[in-house]
Amino acid sequence: xxxxxxxxxxxxxxxxxxxxxxxxxxxxxxxxxxxxxxxxxxxxxxxxxxxxxxxxxxxxxxxxxxxxxxxxxxxxxxxxxxxxxxxxxxxxxxxxxxxxxxxxxxxxxxxxxxxxxxxxxxxxxxxxxxxxxxxxxxxxxxxxxxxxxxxxxxxxxxxxxxxxxxxxxxxxxxxxxxxxxxxxxxxxxxxxxxxxxxxxxxxxxxxxxxxxxxxxxxxxxxxxxxxxxxxxxxxxxxxxxxxxxxxxxxxxxxxxxxxxxxxxxxxxxxxxxxxxxxxxxxxxxxxxxxxxxxxxxxxxxxxxxxxxxxxxxxxxxxxxxxxxxxxxxxxxxxxxxxxxxxxxxxxxxxxxxxxxxxxxxxxxxxxxxxxxxxxxxxxxxxxxxxxxxxxxxxxxxxxxxxxxxxxxxxxxxxxxxxxxxxxxxxxxxxxxxxxxxxxxxxxxxxxxxxxxxxxxxxxxxxxxxxxxxxxxxxxxxxxxxxxxxxxxxxxxxxxxxxxxxxxxxxxxxxxxxxxxxxxxxxxxxxxxxxxxxxxxxxxxxxxxxxxxxxxxxxxxxxxxxxxxxxxxxxxxxxxxxxxxxxxxxxxxxxxxxxxxxxxxxxxxxxxxxxxxxxxxxxxxxxxxxxxxxxxxxxxxxxxxxxxxxxxxxxxxxxxxxxxxxxxxxxxxxxxxxxxxxxxxxxxxxxxxxxxxxxxxxxxxxxxxxxxxxxxxxxxxxxxxxxxxxxxxxxxxxxxxxxxxxxxxxxxxxxxxxxxxxxxxxxxxxxxxxxxxxxxxxxxxxxxxxxxxxxxxxxxxxxxxxxxxxxxxxxxxxxxxxxxxxxxxxxxxxxxxxxxxxxxxxxxxxxxxxxxxxxxxxxxxxxxxxxxxxxxxxxxxxxxxxxxxxxxxxxxxxxxxxxxxxxxxxxxxxxxxxxxxx
Amino acid sequence: xxxxxxxxxxxxxxxxxxxxxxxxxxxxxxxxxxxxxxxxxxxxxxxxxxxxxxxxxxxxxxxxxxxxxxxxxxxxxx
Numbered sequence: 004x005x006x007x008x009x010x011x012x013x014x015x016x017x018x019x020x021x022x023x024x025x026x027x028x029x030x031x032x033x034x035x036x037x038x039x040x041x042x043x044x045x046x047x048x049x050x051x052x053x054x055x056x057x058x059x060x061x062x063x064x065x066x067x068x069x070x071x072x073x074x075x076x077x078x079x080x081x082x083x084x085x086x087x088x089x090x091x092x093x094x095x096x097x098x099x100x101x102x103x104x105x106x107x108x109x110x111x112x113x114x115x116x117x118x119x120x121x122x123x124x125x126x127x128x129x130x131x132x133x134x135x136x137x138x139x140x141x142x143x144x145x146x147x148x149x150x151x152x153x154x155x156x157x158x159x160x161x162x163x164x165x166x167x168x169x170x171x172x173x174x175x176x177x178x179x180x181x182x183x184x185x186x187x188x189x190x191x192x193x194x195x196x197x198x199x200x201x202x203x204x205x206x207x208x209x210x211x212x213x214x215x216x217x218x219x220x221x222x223x224x225x226x227x228x229x230x231x232x233x234x235x236x237x238x239x240x241x242x243x244x245x246x247x248x249x250x251x252x253x254x255x256x257x258x259x260x261x262x263x264x265x266x267x268x269x270x271x272x273x274x275x276x277x278x279x280x281x282x283x284x285x286x287x288x289x290x291x292x293x294x295x296x297x298x299x300x301x302x303x304x305x306x307x308x309x310x311x312x313x314x315x316x317x318x319x320x321x322x323x324x325x326x327x328x329x330x331x332x333x334x335x336x337x338x339x340x341x342x343x344x345x346x347x348x349x350x351x352x353x354x355x356x357x358x359x360x361x362x363x364x365x366x367x368x369x370x371x372x373x374x375x376x377x378x379x380x381x382x383x384x385x386x387x388x389x390x391x392x393x394x395x396x397x398x399x400x401x402x403x404x405x406x407x408x409x410x411x412x413x414x415x416x417x418x419x420x421x422x423x424x425x426x427x428x429x430x431x432x433x434x435x436x437x438x439x440x441x442x443x444x445x446x447x448x449x450x451x452x453x454x455x456x457x458x459x460x461x462x463x464x465x466x467x468x469x470x471x472x473x474x475x476x477x478x479x480x481x482x483x484x485x486x487x488x489x490x491x492x493x494x495x496x497x498x499x500x501x502x503x504x505x506x507x508x509x510x511x512x513x514x515x516x517x518x519x520x521x522x523x524x525x526x527x528x529x530x531x532x533x534x535x536x537x538x539x540x541x542x543x544x545x546x547x548x549x550x551x552x553x554x555x556x557x558x559x560x561x562x563x564x565x566x567x568x569x570x571x572x573x574x575x576x577x578x579x580x581x582x583x584x585x586x587x588x589x590x591x592x593x594x595x596x597x598x599x600x601x602x603x604x605x606x607x608x609x610x611x612x613x614x615x616x617x618x619x620x621x622x623x624x625x626x627x628x629x630x631x632x633x634x635x636x637x638x639x640x641x642x643x644x645x646x647x648x649x650x651x652x653x654x655x656x657x658x659x660x661x662x663x664x665x666x667x668x669x670x671x672x673x674x675x676x677x678x679x680x681x682x683x684x685x686x687x688x689x690x691x692x693x694x695x696x697x698x699x700x701x702x703x704x705x706x707x708x709x710x711x712x713x714x715x716x717x718x719x720x721x722x723x724x725x726x727x728x729x730x731x732x733x734x735x736x737x738x739x740x741x742x743x744x745x746x747x748x749x750x751x752x753x754x755x756x757x758x759x760x761x762x763x764x765x766x767x768x769x770x771x772x773x774x775x776x777x778x779x780x781x782x783x784x785x786x787x788x789x790x791x792x793x794x795x796x797x798x799x800x801x802x803x804x805x806x807x808x809x810x811x812x813x814x815x816x817x818x819x820x821x822x823x824x825x826x827x828x829x830x831x832x833x834x835x836x837x838x839x840x841x842x843x844x845x846x847x848x849x850x851x852x853x854x855x856x857x858x859x860x861x862x863x864x865x866x867x868x869x870x871x872x873x874x875x876x877x878x879x880x881x882x883x884x885x886x887x888x889x890x891x892x893x894x895x896x897x898x899x900x901x902x903x904x905x906x907x908x909x910x911x912x913x914x915x916x917x918x919x920x
Numbered sequence: 921x922x923x924x925x926x927x928x929x930x931x932x933x934x935x936x937x938x939x940x941x942x943x944x945x946x947x948x949x950x951x952x953x954x955x956x957x958x959x960x961x962x963x964x965x966x967x968x969x970x971x972x973x974x975x976x977x978x979x980x981x982x983x984x985x986x987x988x989x990x991x992x993x994x995x996x997x998x
Contacts, residue, residue: 055977150974179974237977265952267931267978343940343975351936 020296020328022100024080024145025065034063034209037198041067044196045076045143045173049165049189052177054200056340057239057269060177061326063203064145077104078143082328084295086375088154089408090124091116097144098131104142108134122600124160126635128167136169148339149178158183165189204236218245226258233262239340243272246322247279273344276323287314289353292345293360293383295376296328297335304367305360358384369393374401378412387420391427392471398430399475399517409434423469425450425457426476433486437493437676447486454479478518481510485518488525492676500529504542520549524558525676528565532678534718534761536573540566560586560600561637565677567607572680574764576611576801583607602628602635606643613650616804616837621651639675642668646686652907654805657874658694660907662687678719685726692726692733693811700730711746716757721766724754728773735780736813748777768794769806776813784820791817795827795834807834858901865919867894872911923985925966927956930979942969953981 041064044050052060061082068078079100087093095116098109112131115122135142152158162184165174176182189195205213211227214220222230234240244261248254257275264271277285287310291302302311315335318325324341328334337345349357361384368377374397381390394401394412401409413421413431421428428450435443453468460466470476484507491499504526511519523546530539547562563586570579583604609624625648628635636644645668652661665687672683684703691700704710709720709727716724731747751774758766771794778787798806807814815838821831860868870880877895881888904910927944933954938946942965944958960966973980 056975057977239977265932265948267933267954267976269976270932270934339975340977343972347937347940350939354939 018099020334021082021096022080022103023328024068024078025061025082025326025328033066037063037202038067040196040198040202045141047196048168048174048194050173050175050196050198051181051186052175052198053181054179054198054203056179057237058200058203059238060203061147064147064175064177068143068145076141076143078145079104080145081147083146083148083151085151086379088152088157090154090156090160092408093152093157094124094127094160101135101144105135105138124156125163128160128164129632132167132169135172138171141171141173143173143175145175145177147177149176149182150180203238205231205238205241206236207231210236210241213241214245218249220245220248220254222254226255229258229262234268237268240268240272243269243276247272247275269340269344273341283310284314288345289349290360292337292342292349293357294364295336298333301364301367305363362386362389365389382412382415387416391416391420391424395424395427395430395471395475398427402430402434406434421446422449423467425453425468426470426472426479429479429482429486433489436486436489440490440493443486443490447483447490451483454483478510478512478515481507481515482518484510485522488522492525492528497529497532500525501533504529516549516552520546520553522546523549528676528678531569532719534721534757534763536569536761536763539569543569560604564600564603564607564640568677571611572763572765574768574797574801576614576803580608580611600636602631603637603640603643606636606640606647609647613647614805615802616808618651618654621647625651639673639677642671642683645671646681646683649686653690653693654809655911657907657911658690659874659876661690665690680719681722685723688726689729692730695737697730697734697737704730711750716753718761721754721757724750725766725769725773728754732773732777732780744777744781748774751777764797768798768803771797772806772810772814775817776810779813779817787817788821791821792825792827795821795830799827799830804834804837808837860898860901860919864894864898867891868898868910868914868919871895871907872914922959922961924958924987925960926984926986927969927973928981929954929956929973930981933978941972944969
């Protein structure tokens with residue numbers, strides 16, 4: 004029933020048992036009044052079945068789904084357990100469960116979820132929801148035992164799923180306590196159906212039907228009433244009572260004794276039931292109660308006997324609270340409440356036996372290739388050495404997909420157990436990154452200390468050190484170097500990253516794709532930070548190739564984004580565009596949903612189109628990126644959208660809007676492993692320069708400790724230094740030559756030298772442009788033209804336009820001089836004609852825009868639109884037109900609505916396209 | 921912070937539940953209720969015990985911190 008692809012295999016063979024719809028195993032009573040309510044509830048989005056253990060929730064839902072042919076419906080089912088609090092695992096089960104009913108959906112989602120760095124869960128769900136939308140058959144998804152889930156990210160994602168549920172789909176949550184979902188809101192909107200404890204209780208009629216018809220007990224109405232009163236209609240109570248009375252002569256006296264007793268219903272009745280079992284069965288139940296899932300071989304391993312199969316079969320036959328978990332009757336579980344009762348008794352009666360049983364369970368799971376369960380039982384047995392050993396052996400595989408699960412287990416181990424284990428310690432350090440640098444450092448030091456001391460001893464003597472996985476120990480120095488490089492990277496220690504990543508690549512064996520890939524990527528990022536771009540590309544591409552060999556495709560797009568960024572800095576714009584486009588083409592070739600992080604690629608493409616002065620396309624890409632939503636890209640790349648949009652606002656002369664967008668970019672900025680080579684604050688300073696707000700720009704330069712005679716011209720500060728040069732040239736112009744330009748020219752010379760050494764063509768072109776402007780500002784047009792000519796020659800093959808055009812009138816004049824002269828004359832002429840861009844933008848309507856408005860703008864609205872385009876704020880427009888700010892805002896809202904846009908820049912672009920201005 | 925808690929549930933629980941319910945002692949009362957009483961190290965442990973009571977399907981009737989009730993009375997200053 005579960006797909007046979009690698010995904011299911013990676014989850015282990017127990018996956019099937021979690022997705023199996025439990026058969027109707029307890030009694031034969033059909034609860035038609037509740038089935039009817041479930042059928043009605045299925046018209047809504049969510050059905051909540053919230054009632055205590057033993058209320059018959061699972062049985063009812065299984066009957067509902069299995070029911071008569073007429074009501075039988077396609078459904079996915081998950082029996083949750085506490086181990087499912089890992090979001091990636093939880094959603095993997097959800098997708099796998101849906102695939103049992105709809106094998107055509109979720110393939111992509113599964114591959115994302117199994118990657119080391121899954122995209123935002125909303126993204127995965129959106130893709131899944133889109134696929135599910137295509138179906139026209141009703142589909143139900145049942146999350147049974149949802150009360151075991153306490154991970155907040157899972158709750159919020161389930162809420163997201165409910166909110167965006169396809170119309171033909173229905174979600175059922177069965178739980179012992181109300182889940183933290185927005186129930187009140189769902190209730191208010193009529194999206195929620197509920198079955199609660201009082202609904203699930205047996206009525207007197209149902210109890211009579213169950214006891215007398217299904218169980219054939221032949222009780223009087225009075226006796227049934229007494230049982231219903233004593234159990235309060237609690238389903239499990241009545242079932243246990245029925246079991247206790249089967250084959251018993253004196254039923255009325257049993258009922259009287261039961262009714263006259265205060266004991267907890269389950270205690271009383273389980274005693275009755277157990278007393279009627281042979282000693283061997285009673286013993287078996289207590290011993291195997293430590294298991295979450297039972298199979299005959301596993302039970303035999305615990306009991307040391309070979310009667311497991313026979314006993315399990317007889318328990319099922321006698322309805323003794325075992326639930327089959329597959330069609331082959333291979334796996335079972337005890338009814339949860341019954342299992343709790345048994346466990347509490349085992350703990351009270353044989354406290355020393357329980358850890359022994361867990362240990363045997365751990366050994367059996369290890370032998371049978373189920374490391375997660377082996378670790379869990381070892382921890383339950385408090386056999387920490389064993390748990391640590393298991394974790395060490397499975398560490399690499401677990402870390403690649405379930406870093407948080409690894410952390411949970413490692414944290415359950417006593418400190419000294421980990422500190423004696425170098426391999427485990429290094430894995431632990433890696434799992435702690437990048438969130439807890441201190442703790443990772445401490446773990447790494449412990450491991451290094453062990454390795455140092457070991458190197459002073461003969462090889463066979465491991466002293467205090469414990470090693471389980473000898474192969475991992477052999478390559479541990481290389482692994483340590485990777486983690487050191489990662490740590491250095493997280494601390495922005497570039498030389499340290501280069502040192503350790505290089506060492507890792509020296510030490511690690513060729514075949515170690517995972518660690519070699521990580522080391523290559525880290526080395527690439529470090530070289531990027533230091534401005535050695537060619538080396539950065541080489542190392543990063545090699546790392547990506549290694550990672551690809553591990554079969555994890557999640558790095559494809561994030562890797563492409565980094566590589567294209569480096570190529571852009573190198574001035575290889577056309578190659579950068581190809582790198583951005585390739586994953587998009589691959590995805591299109593494969594069909595189906597757009598891959599995660601696509602929104603980032605669109606932003607990158609927009610930036611390139613911007614440089615090429617194709618503003619229509621630049622806006623279009625940003626709009627496409629925006630349409631993919633908040634989760635269409637990586638959170639750390641989100642700010643780039645605002646920077647790109649700000650650039651477009653600038654090109655349209657709307658500098659205030661640009662600053663607003665840059666403020667938003669600053670709010671959105673989050674640190675990432677990528678170097679921050681274009682700090683948003685410096686981009687803002689550039690806008691201030693264009694606005695003539697030189698005091699503010701100088702304040703920024705002061706704050707950043709920048710000066711023209713800085714010694715440190717590292718690549719990470721290059722953008723700031725170029726910004727400073729631009730600022731100083733502007734100051735010279737504004738104070739009509741009072742401030743000397745000599746030091747600016749010297750700064751530019753040194754920047755030019757550094758850019759040439761690092762072969763950063765993009766930077767070099769911009770530096771040459773500024774040199775040309777500096778010479779021009781001093782009245783030395785000849786030397787200015789010489790610098791400009793060099794910039795033009797470099798710029799032409801890659802089609803740079805905005806780097807020149809954005810410099811405004813001064814550059815326009817220089818280009819006029821250069822036009823038609825020398826080898827770059829033709830290109831200069833082309834650039835000169837590109838000035839006055841907003842006008843040109845209007846001549847090429849946006850393809851996404853319809854040629855006419857459904858509802859034309861009023862004269863007043865057009866007037867206001869023009870004032871918006873002129874850069875006026877609402878208050879200024881109000882003053883200008885002598886109307887209230889409120890009225891202006893209302894007009895603006897109307898304009899935006901008619902144009903179908905969200906903000907000023909879009910409105911202006913759209914209005915230009917429609918020739919409204 | 922460790923505190924003494926008293927949880928009253930419906931029905932009589934047997935002594936063997938003590939270990940399962942956080943080691944609280946089990947006192948059965950004539951009115952057909954059981955009081956679980958003893959030290960609970962923190963809120964997480966308390967919620968663990970409440971979760972286990974929920975899992976047994978036993979109605980939880982009330983919960984007290986006897987020491988604090990006396991303290992509160994004194995703090996009233998009456």
